[in-house]
Amino acid sequence: MLSKKVTCKSHGQESSYFIGWQEYEKNPYDPRANPSGIIQLGLAENQVCFDKMESWIRKNQENNWFGTVGASSFRDLALFQDYHGLPQYKYEVAKYMSEIRQKRVIIDSDNLVLTAGATAANEILMFCLAGPGDAFLIPTPYYPGLDRDLRWRTGVEIIPVQTSSENGFRITGRALEDAADVARKLGLKVKGLFLTNPSNPLGTTLSEDELDLIIKFSSGAGIHIVSDEIYAGTVFDSPRFVSTLEAVARASPGGDSAIWRRVHVVSSLSKDLGLPGFRLGLIYSRNAAVVDAATKMSSFGLISSQSQFLLSRILADSRFLRRYAAENRRRLKRRRAALAAGLGRSGVRCLSSNAGLFCWVDLRRVLPAATFEAEMDLWKKMIYEYGVNVSPGSSCHCTEPGWFRVCFANTSEETMLLAVDRIRALVEDNHDFLMGIN
Template structure:
């Protein structure tokens, strides 16, 4: 039956370009099939594979209760129902675009300004990424993407557009930092394979690393793309999740400081899914300095608009500067405290993690738990973690990491007690691994001691001073 269905469907509908056949999504399926609950299902799978910000919902709920007029679904806001329910231009409500532009400025410390007329709405960052891919590249053309990178980029940017992604390799030797040499190497390899490179995609702050790109790295990237006359796309959806120094620097700041750079080549992807914790609202933003891209993207946005009801409520919320200021400070503090608790708990059991200052996750180092230094061993360990330890974490291979043994662990989508349970489970894994290694070492020592014993016996027997070589022994034998 499946074969006949595939025959009547389009190639896009029937191929596996969505990327669901990967460990990244398989872990989610394991959680969905048997989710952890502290009382109803204490042996279920704990979800640490979802980068969701739930630590400051109380602040949002308080604002919603105190501002009932913001919603058309309340008695206080119902009088606006008709105006919001009827057709709206796909440019978006002016008050919404103004509020989003101001919020983006606030998140960036008011160091840059954003033009509301350059803001294009989209159904989440997923839609914004795909829209940009459609605008900037034709099927078969490519974007450079530093590794490790978010697994769904393979879906968002390539599945329906036909655009290709070319990895820019980085590793732990320099903390997975992007270098000019790595960019040049990837660019050259693409050209040698007759692939046209149309742009460079950066995720800042990084998912999965939890690191930020400093001014030097961003300036280097801008210089590289200008030299090659290709686009620079900066995915900044985690910009308000920075909780330690170094702080966040937007490509908008670097562009403003670079008079020789071509602004037509610079584009920003943003959303409210991570910074505010509203992934269900599907609010994505494409901000481009290129007039043609803004015009085209706005036409394409009709395929994934944000509902006017959502726009209206968020416009009211984001225009409340007192609330926004309080939220940004408190959210960052809570994220920093939660990450510190996770990393400290891992460190106490001897598990390292990459130093980071942002995001809803940490990049956990389990290389020493691998049975071998390859990705097959990484998948074996991941299966143990999901099936036996009962935690969904995401293996580095799904992020195109060049080194086996790294895992992304999310910490902001659960309460403190659930995280304590998760740390306890990870600790048991480490202890069992150490015990197993200790047993192996003991067996190796035993074999070595036996081998040495035989060797010493042989040396003694062959020595001229050995009693086995004496005339008495020979005559006795």
Template sequence: MVLMLRNQELLSKIATSNGHGEDSPYFDGWKAYDSDPFHPTQNPEGVIQMGLAENQLCFNLIHEWLLKNPEASICYSTGAAEFRDIAIFQDYHGLPEFREAVAEFMGKVEEERASFDPAWIDESGGATGANEMIAFCLADPGDAFLVPTPYYPGFDRDLRWRTGVKLIPVVCESSNDYQITIEALEAAYETPQEADIKGKGLLITNPSNPLGTIYYKDTLEALVTFTNHNNIHLVCDEIYAATVFSQPEFTSIAEIIEEDKICCNRDLIHIIYSLSKDMGFPGFRVGIVYSYNDAVVSCARKMSSFGLVSSQTQYLIASMLADDEFVDKFIVESRKRLAMRHSFFTQRTLHQVGINCLKSNAGLFVWMDLRRLLKEQTFEAEMVLWRVIINEMKLNVSPGSSFNCSEPGWFRVCFANMDDKTMEIALSRIKTFMLQHREAMVPKKKLCWQTSLRLSFSSRYEDIMKTPGSFMSPHSPIPHTPLVRDQA
């Protein structure tokens, strides 16, 4: 104990703080898996990893491409001629062909409804590095970002730990199908001001992690209006963009501002992207900051020196994404396989044993409703149930409280990070557990889920919108937006 205290005195406050968030059940579940990992033959009774949002359903397509294009890795004789030029120093801009290929891929995911300029792309070590980079660029220590709940637990690490930035939850509830309400936005925005904290931006994840839903266009338009009105940044995490497997279709914030339906200050709009989820490449650590603000692009480019994507990875990715035939096939097939896995997981299995999930059309997971299994509607009871799932069912699923969910009893369950046989074993464990606890499943009024996140306007907000002048701040960069005029 004395030695531990002495070591802490020798280290920095960041090193000894718990800002990384590893004390969360989200990470505890991973530790439970690491200590007893499932293996079909060596450890068939082990913990199955259902807490990792990873896309492994199309690796055979990647494998086929690599066999046909060995030169892309520069480690075979066919690509050795490029080795020297790739191995030597690369500047912070990254390889031009890499930025061009990523920009084109982002446009393909949007089905060409929006275009992306390679000059506005900055690279970083995965979405984790990209999130921290944008936080460093936009906020000072003590400033705050608004984040709708439930949200990805890693944001507490990515955005807060080393930057000193704060996160203010925008509370969304299941009773409203997790729609963002103007009351919640206003309350969250007023919170930092009351505490003498400067609110610098709103961070949304579209498609949502953990909900697996997308934002409607009118919601995105309203969020742009809200952030512009308050002269704060809008950061859109779109790392699950290509995982949308059914209607309604994904809409990037890039499409919203390119349509010019609303007048906005583009300097306040930024996109976080990655290939970790859409392509299933988390190990490649490919993160992107795409900003419409030249000053942010310049600053992020300087910061990228602390976490550049390796040149070899850039070269391989550029070669792969430049293959239009492969990319088109991959996007279509990935969506098809995600849809099939999602349907089998929810409709053909969970629904049959009385488990409801939030209706979703994107992502690598489902938002599972186990409220009926709680002995009481408390987060303590949620933790009791979660420990049963980990220790008895031997499934690592993530409790809603680790996602800052405002209501106990919800769990995120990942379904795309395993093969079919492992998934069948996981589902059989769930079925067995539910049969043993059937008496807890008391029939309740059927819930009507929506597939997207839509901004719900209060009567107060509608009154404000009818009088545009009263809605706009004297400091607003846009005096009257088309959205305001439409409401008049």
């Protein structure tokens, strides 16, 4: 006999998002060993400046890293078990978060909780803020993994806040109210609003008007705001990134109003520094009870002391970080432009974006019918016949068939451009087919 948790279907593993990964792993592209294999453009991973990170490691390896001076000793690191984290790492990551936000908000390390990645951070916050019978509102389209992260083990329900391509998928007051009404009709208590800013999968930053609307709505309803800002360091074009913390500071400059105790930010070093394997997540909150409870829960998934030690050294190198950030922005902007230009040669457009590791690509005109069945058929053809994996919009809960998230930073530019050629071939072949039946 197994538990209900083992047999339930709320993990989301059956989503096309995860299935695409599985198909890629069965037949991965390699320019020499498997040139006809599947190219993975369904993974939001940042490798565009990995050479810079590797170079820093080569230049800064020291024989005495694990010497006997202070916290650098091997013994201290090997025996360190305090789930509050290494003080030096917390200091450096708080400073880094402040700099990414252009010091418009100063992050206090005492309000940080360290977690093994943003996935753990998001789940811990759900355990702290809600439970079975409660709901969080989430604007669509959203990252498919949130179905797993937020509700699988917590029992919290997700209620979509529907957005539309008519206004560039921007959040409206009417959409927020409609989502709250849906929750009430289902007998659910709305405990909060969950945001990704910058957006995954849109690659856009929330406008100041949207943030003001969100704060006003949340304050009026007395609910929490969880702002997942793991892509804050990937903003490569205007408009600039405005953190939810900055927007709240503008709305409540005293810093002591109730809204401050209901705003919680999730971040990590996975996307901007390209280090997902180190599992470097965190929660920032000015709610002492949340920080206390989340710190205790983090003991189920700690960041290794060795990872914290290494990253404290990298983050302390301000000169390197400034150069890395500038080059990262430059390369992401160039890579995004190359993807959009390549697809544009076949008349395919991308949503205008300024951040992230992906484009939100409009393939609606390629569908024989405006249905999700037609979208899935096109996605399957893209994988099995043309050898490219991307994420269908339906896996991101988009309400309009024909949108796809296409990642551009997880492979070489040469491989990405080959994938673009394959997608263009699919588009043009489908166009010829549709012209033939009309």
